[in-house]
Amino acid sequence: MALREKAWFPIFFMFVITLCLSAVIILFGSITRQRVKDNERIAYERAVLQALPIELPPRATPSQIHNVYITNIQEADASSAGALKYIKDDSLVAYALPLAGPGFWASIKGLIGIAADLRTVTGIAFYEQNETPGLGGEIVKTEFRTQFRGKKVAVKGVPLEILPATAELDENSVHAITGATQTSNRLGSFMNEQLAAWRKGMNNQP
Amino acid sequence: MIPSNKTKDVVLTALWDDNPVFRQILGICSALAVTNLVLNTMVMGAAVVFTTALSGLTVSLLRKWTPRVIRMMVEVLVIAFYVILFDQALKAYWPDMSRNLGPYVGLIITNCIIMGRAEAFANTNPPLLSFVDGLFSGLGYATVLLCVAVVRELLGMGSLLGMPMPFFSSPLWDRWIIMVMPPGAFFTLAVIVWLARTIQVEKDTKKETKS
């Protein structure tokens, strides 16, 4: 075919192919973009709810999660020093403090729930982490997270300690994950930093 | 390797004799990282099969029009196209898995196997045959990865597909944490390669003694 042998054909061909393939990708990307955003939002909302003493049905659909979220959660304002508020029947039940910091591989983002007494922990949940599956990645599993329920934030010193798996626990400490020393250490480090800062911010309230 | 035009031969060749991982240990780069969990490996395998089969089909459809001089660039573009589609779909419909697999789905683009198949086969064969070749190349590759994953998840976490397995999740079995970490993947693959190679060597010696 004479067209093929023309000198400009390779460039033309490349251009056409790139155009066609890119068009399909961009189309697909725009179709899925809203969904990707929604997924991220739902992951965040689910983590907020899991950190608080709110009952979520086991296989909650995204819309169920969203409904529970908007009925019960108020955004952070000046009186909560950056934490979200869980309001039930017009009274403040608990706060959900966002936590974010470097894990072993990438950043870990989550929330910790503190009751209105500013000391009792209601729960902890994560919506973003990239730790080693089976080791650091276990922080999202219930075994690790339920440890936090009912623990108390210490008034002096380290707010919440993450101790080695063999250590004795008291009301201010939880066990780290065996084999995930780095993840546990780093989580403990930024979690306590942010808890202490929040506590200071709340104590400065009038 | 003389490419036969019979589909059955193509299938067998792609799956065993020419099985890329057994023979050439190419392209394991990306995928070994996700073999600590069987579920992740299955998704990764699906991604590779999807890409190899469809890019084989596409490259083959375009082969009469593609100028020689930009042949490789076109192949990379086609492969990248299917990988991006898969990656985007995963991000939208299974975000947790997308996060688990990280950059490794994208790295399928640089996978030597897929480029190799496109160059060696799809460029010179009809579309349907190229599709079948790509499909079974990808399946052979995915099978080896699954073997590694089954060993790693079973011995390292006592489960398969996330479900605890009878003996391995009981207190009687001390979980081999090394299987959850990178060295475990290297050792497991080494053993699998050893087994496969030994079988191959025996087959070859039998063939030689027969003839």
Added chain:
Amino acid sequence: MTIGNHMLHLLVVLFAAVFTDNILLARFLGMCSFLSVSRQVKTAVGLGFAVVFVMTFTTALDWLAYKYILQPYAIEYFRFILFIIIIAAFVQFIEMAIERYSPVLYQNLGIFLPLITVNCAILGASLFMVIRDYNLAEGIVFGLGSGLGWMLAIVAMAGIREKLNNARIPKGLQGPGITLIIAGLMALAFIGFTGVLSG
């Protein structure tokens, strides 16, 4: 963060990329060339230097491309193609430059450059940089560290394999098999470095 803290953080990123998060032994990237070019220390060193060079510059270029081309137009999913194009173009450009200005360097280094375009570690480093949301300084240091880590792994592997030349290895293990076992042992050894970075 103070300057001191900043420098310390960059040093940690560098150290992690070379030792504890070694792009080859912990992240499995760049294994094709690793398995085939690791027979002699001399070639391994040559390829290693080339990888360090290319990786450092391409992570910087890819970061800039991500920040100023892909993100503003919300077409992040094109990063795979754009990064590959940048890497291929850079390698091509460098190869021509070296061939022209330093035949000696070309003899020692230039011949490895085509091998690098298909090295998944180069693309992988840039992809990790994007996932971990590094800034430019962190990205460059990460690229440098990953390259050095890769080079360390391949040179060590070549050294070990040279020593094994006279060993009697079972037929089934020869070639890829034994290399994988050595890699596994090296990966195991490198995990020991995690304790160095505490706190």
